[in-house]
Amino acid sequence: MSVVNNVAALDPVAPQLAWSDTPFASLRSVRTDAWARLPAGYVRSAIHLSSWPDDDKLTACTVPRCVRYFVKVHGRQEFCRPSCGNRARAARFCHRHRADSGR
Structure with a gap:
């Protein structure tokens, strides 16, 4: 210390x-x-x-390869910034459509 x-x-x-x-x-x-x-x-x-006094609200971003932490201000918040949320939604969309097309 x-x-x-x-x-x-x-x-x-x-x-x-x-x-x-x-x-x-x-x-x-x-x-x-x-x-x-x-x-x-x-x-x-x-x-x-x-x-940090609210250390229970300190959360790691759920997007793979993102290393950021953020203070969770809403119960359903999962991402550190909007660009991470967009990246996660685009990845889910791609994954769903690849599964539908049989690839």
Whole structure:
């Protein structure tokens, strides 16, 4: 666990307030070297994901070859994004029509 925390601390970040139509906060890195920020960003994301309060709603996308996870906001939600849903429906359609044609 100390290794994870040490990697996350490699890139200190500071919260920044931005204002467009509505205010929002983001974390800005103090470092300018992108290769130094990359591992720390991944580890911070993993820490945030593992401490998610609604971890029972965190679900893997059901489309084969998709490696994304998403927070399930509806009971029947199966896909991480609409393109994955389209890909799954197209695959089912193809599979049904191949079975009907005797291939």
